[in-house]
């Protein structure tokens with residue numbers, strides 16, 4: 001360890017100094033939590049008074065740490081990782097001196113002037129605070145064991161999970177205990193007794209799958225019902241991302257007259273470059289419309305017209321938009337009938353698909369032919385709360401006479417009962433003919449090759465990793481996970497949340513989980529129904545978690561292992577080739593060659609376990625981490641010309657070519673070429689200097705040291721590299737068919753209806769076209785008597801915006817961010833005043849499933865009746881009352897399964913009540929720490 005790092009590590013910090021420090025390593029003397037993994041509810045000891053006092057320093061002062069050398073005079077700027085799955089993949093830089101980070105900044109390679117073909121890849125406040133994540137006072141420093149748990153399944157004392165004390169143990173002890181527990185549990189109970197995090201993959205899943213596999217939970221994740229089966233009705237699905245590639249790239253945004261955003265808040269959710277590109281469109285004269293339950297910060301920045309809509313009622317609002325378009329079409333020519341009849345099936349009786357078994361179509365449903373209820377704005381407004389004039393205005397705005405981009409963020413579909421929303425969004429876009437042309441688009445605005453992104457023009461090489469498939473096909477529908485473990489049974493509905501062929505008729509199954517393993521995420525915190533999650537943890541015989549901070553999943557485990565961040569060692573982010581920054585590639589370097597304190601990489605831990613379990617380490621970890629890092633850089637390529645093809649268009653082309661060949665017909669493949677060239681020049685001297693890797697010299701366009709120093713390579717953006725979604729399909733629908741059965745957009749989709757109805761969780765069959773479904777825990781259920789409009793016990797609709805302070809549950813522990821972004825619950829000012837509340841008051845928010853305390857922020861920009869509880873904050877259960885003083889939305893969410901599709905993540909459908917808290921006001925989050933003491 002270098003002298004500078006030793007100096008910092010040996011410093012004796014209190015919390016106030018920590019908040020001021022720019023790069024606090026170790027901070028071992030910070031003792032805000034006196035016992036176990038407590039969370040600040042205990043009385044502070046004498047030396048911890050500063051820890052619980054509200055810091056006096058301001059944001060301007062936080063990086064004034066006079067012990068450190070002048071950052072302008074010393075240190076080296078290096079590109080460092082920001083690896084969280086917000087999707088930004090921005091360029092972060094750190095000024096490093098002897099292994100200590102003195103300052104951070106972001107991309108400053110390019111001048112970022114319009115017309116230069118280059119753009120800065122700017123990091124958000126989260127990325128620029130990451131030094132507190134790596135060097136934070138709350139880093140886990142060594143392996144720990146829960147004091148009252150013993151291996152063997154007898155002295156488990158599971159009821160103490162979450163409140164027990166910790167013991168420091170050696171790596172040898174920790175690894176021996178984990179290996180012996182895995183052998184015991186697999187040997188005694190079998191693989192169906194082990195539950196492992198859904199999203200985790202890589203070294204730990206390889207170990208578990210070699211032992212026999214594990215049970216996991218599947219959901220449609222962040223994508224809501226967009227991920228249900230969008231390919232079946234013809235929209236793109238690539239690399240687990242639905243409706244990606246359908247919208248034009250971000251450089252086309254200024255060509256739209258109007259951009260309609262259905263949900264979405266990139267200024268908070270991925271606060272780097274996406275907002276900048278929307279702002280460029282605004283400067284160019286594009287008007288914005290924002291549809292959602294609040295006029296959020298992105299809508300404010302873009303001066304958008306706000307179309308208020310209650311959570312989970314977007315389907316009703318858009319059906320009324322379709323009604324107005326039909327009603328007004330003769331007078332105003334709003335509908336592109338040619339588009340509907342050329343590129344779609346099922347809009348009306350004239351365009352039904354060949355496989356239709358129901359003699360119904362979308363148009364007649366909207367007009368009320370089948371149920372006697374025309375889907376008028378008056379019908380919709382009772383449900384969605386959107387003013388009639390807003391619906392009428394929106395219908396005219398998205399008509400075919402205007403250049404419109406319809407972009408969505410998935411948030412509206414993270415709701416129960418939104419099974420038809422994605423198909424309806426597509427239908428509205430098709431009615432206006434908004435596809436395949438510059439200035440027109442219908443698709444995702446999400447970060448990956450979508451509306452604020454673009455095609456991949458540079459990519460890393462592949463890391464070599466082993467893949468051991470899971471022999472267990474036991475998949476618990478996501479919302480049911482914790483309840484299933486507590487109750488011992490669940491409803492099996494198939495093995496996949498996103499493909500029709502992975503669904504199966506529902507079947508009740510017993511399950512008896514004995515071990516919970518959190519390998520690469522914090523799933524106790526990130527899944528709905530935290531209270532059942534804690535019960536599940538307390539029920540099993542063994543719980544093991546890895547992290548670099550004491551996450552909720554660690555807090556309730558028996559063994560906790562400290563892992564390295566991606567600022568330590570060569571831990572290639574193997575997901576990064578799929579998470580690139582469009583025309584840019586970010587390549588980072590480690591700040592430290594090895595882990596801080598006793599932290600080890602996931603691969604090192606897996607290797608040690610493989611040895612103890614008698615597994616073939618060489619087969620499971622065939623390549624070292626440093627070699628993989630090198631290989632990914634050596635294998636990097638850039639787009640050097642030809643016809644850009646996204647995955648679905650190229651696969652459609654190849655499918656059509658194969659069909660033609662089978663029929664003995666000619667198929668013109670001319671024009672389909674893509675040229676990719678090596679990006680990085682590597683000399684033998686580079687390889688020797690880098691050390692411990694095998695490689696061959698090669699010619700590229702930027703040197704090995706140069707790319708590692710500047711951190712970003714950007715392909716110059718020119719007109720020939722622009723992407724217009726669906727352009728190939730619109731120009732030649734025969735050659736580039738959509739992935740649906742008909743090869744067109746299916747507004748009537750028999751595949752969707754047959755697939756969902758085969759699961760059978762709703763006795764009322766779903767329609768093949770998009771109709772309105774009354775959502776579970778939606779607006780209608782907030783009334784005890786809907787027709788009399790008599791409110792029920794839980795009158796508020798909770799929704800869960802992604803917050804700038806964190807990316808899901810990560811980065812939330814950083815004091816700078818906690819100070820800057822307080823994380824209150826947001827509610828309408830008139831609702832708050834009716835409850836006798838003022839901003840800053842502590843409120844008790846209750847649902848059927850749990851209770852949380854938070855400060856409240858009253859705003860005019862939240863719809864009456866809605867309450868926003870930001871997603872991802874850390875749970876902090878008061879053991880006396882059972883109330884979550886951390887304010888997690890997942891404490892309020894229960895095990896509710898959506899109307900038709902069991903794996904939907906209904907995070908934006910939860911009914912709550914709000915009351916003024918008469919007890920002690922809760923502290924601010926930056927006054928609490930979660931630092932385990934042993």
Ligand code: SF4
Nearest residue numbers: 082088089090124127
């Ligand atoms: S948290 Fe996301 S938006 Fe912020 S710097 Fe990191 S990658 Fe970029």
